[in-house]
Amino acid sequence: MAGRPLELILDSRVGNPIVVVDEVDKIGNSNPSDAGTLTTALLSLLEPVSARAWECPYFRVSFDMSHISWILTANDESQVPEALLSRCCVIRIETPSHDELMQFAKLELARRGLGDEDFQALSCLMAAHPQKHRNLRTVTRHLDDLEAITRLPVFH
Template identity: 45%
Template sequence: MSRFPFVKASFPDPALTPRKIRTHLIDVQQRLRDRRAAIHPPQDDTDRADPAEELRLTERAHRRADTRAKRLHDDILRRSGLSHPNRDEREKLSVLRDGVGLVRIASEDRADELAAVLHAEMPWMAPATGHAWQAMRRSVREGWPGFRLPPVILDGPPGIGKTRWARRLGGLIGAASMVIDAMGESASFGVTGCQRGWGSARPGRVLELIMTDLTGNPIVVIDELDKAGSARSNRDQSYGLAEGLLPLLEPATAADWTCPYYRLGFDMSFVGWILLTNSLQPLPEPLLGRCTVLRLQAVDLSDLIGFAEREGRARALSDSSIASITEALAAVAPGAATRPSLRTGLRMLDRAADLEHRPMVI
């Protein structure tokens, strides 16, 4: 895994505190005073300074050292880019001192293998798998330091496994992943974080994931984006999730994105964004223009039966349980108003597993 300079800041020596700078300044002043005293020693008692005056001079020297030490420390932080975060926040950010790792695809052949596995497991998600496949091959072909998934919108009916597919992609390539429910977040706060002035200022979950996992190209899934609302700050400013995502979806602006909480620049250009919707109508045009839009169809009954068989074997279910599930799915009339979805199949698999593992009643 290659290393990647993620934060737009340098980290000075943590031991270089205002107190340590002050001590150094006092030591230098004392050595200079001792040197002057050695060169020009007092000739008699009349040349000696009054002890009270010497004390006052020492107090003034200490006050000047305090002021200068704070000014020097502030200047060090300003030049490093870390003047806005407080001491505790700088300590948290210090994990980024040596950069973060980037998950890489070893070769184009490996990209082909990963895409084949993903397609075999969820063939009805072929458009999405094709998008990820080409991104994997491009990352290798163009010599990128890590895998980069261009932002994509997966638009399709509920219950077809969009979230499951995104999680599986992250698992196959070895990248960290997270799912954010757009309806359960306060506007874009869960994604981008929120600055001071809002009710609960904090960094975004995506940045927290990167700082925890120390991987700069996680797969981030935004579920139900078309149902996201907006929130208002304590100053009555409105902020929506779709608008907050815009600078993160454009490579040029994502490479120098400023966190509203830390007020620091971060390179978010390798984050893989997968946005899930059931309808494109509520989404603003600028967001649509920054993403590849893939329209997905409902799961065919044959694909659903095949999925149930594969998943049943992966869960070590008995042949009779798997047969019961596939027979129940196959019995659905072709023209039925309500057709089973992937969620239906997963519930049936869960129920079968529960029945097989229930305790014996004596």
């Protein structure tokens, strides 16, 4: 079948979509000359010259894929194949500090209609395990759990 970027263009009839490829650090440092690897597929689409006349192996027709905007995400830049890094503008986003995470939690708790006691519970949890809980994903999971517990019916 056709690749996802081409399917997206054909289905949406939008010739310049934004395509996000999450966690490219997980694809490994495969040899870009190996046919069929994700790195090889991305290289042909990220390189402007080859993207202008990209040959679809499914339809066996050339497509201009040069108008796609690509966003590649990674948690560990050192694990991203150098061939991909060399074709990207790298933007580094620092890990949120404890204070930034707490500010996010406070805003998110208010948005969810939760109160100060929930913030205190989250603060205690994060203080007890500062390294383990120092990321946005974990804080969001805790917020989800707090919200679920708060929404449980109270039996008298």
